[in-house]
Amino acid sequence: MPRRQQGTGPMKQFSDAELRTLAGTVFGRERPEAFSEELRASLELGSFYTGVQYVQAQRLRRILTEQTVKALAGFDAMVLPTSPVPATPIEPDPPGHVARRSCNTLLFDFISLPAISVPCGFSTAGLPVGLQIVGQPFDEAGVLRVAHAFEQATCWHTQHPAQDGVQ
Numbered sequence: 620m621p622r623r624q625q626g627t628g629p630m631k632q633f634s635d636a637e638l639r640t641l642a643g644t645v646f647g648r649e650r651p652e653a654f655s656e657e658l659r660a661s662l663e664l665g666s667f668y669t670g671v672q673y674v675q676a677q678r679l680r681r682i683l684t685e686q687t688v689k690a691l692a693g694f695d696a697m698v699l700p701t702s703p704v705p706a707t708p709i710e711p712d713p714p715g716h717v718a719r720r721s722c723n724t725l726l727f728d729f730i731s732l733p734a735i736s737v738p739c740g741f742s743t744a745g746l747p748v749g750l751q752i753v754g755q756p757f758d759e760a761g762v763l764r765v766a767h768a769f770e771q772a773t774c775w776h777t778q779h780p781a782q783d784g785v786q
């Protein structure tokens with residue numbers, strides 16, 4: 620597997636640029652309050668990247684895809700935490716939390732591997748924790764089978780976080 624920091628800058632640039640495009644859609648224009656301040660700032664950065672930086676990120680995407688597919692050879696799927704940090708209450712996000720929350724998903728989003736997050740427990744604060752299942756290229760069905768098997772073997776998908784101290 621590629622090291623996590625190996626392309627974080629270009630991956631983030633690419634992600635910001637793509638998200639900026641989405642944020643410019645009707646949803647982003649009509650409901651800017653739906654985005655946190657930190658996420659809005661990140662989206663704004665997406666409009667400052669150059670075409671050269673975008674092309675470099677595309678080249679890195681190809682390299683990281685090759686390395687990741689090679690590392691996954693012989694496996695049906697890989698499982699890992701969806702996020703390295705626990706969920707936070709809806710508001711407000713602690714500073715820097717938005718960027719850290721996507722740390723484990725960014726690579727797979729960037730290289731377009733199929734992935735899903737399923738509930739797998741709760742933090743000590745009672746907030747949900749996710750298990751990310753990543754599959755081989757174009758094997759969305761395999762990812763869904765693994766997710767379904769996990770849900771059949773556990774009861775996490777039937778439980779909900781406490782609301783106002785009542786679960």
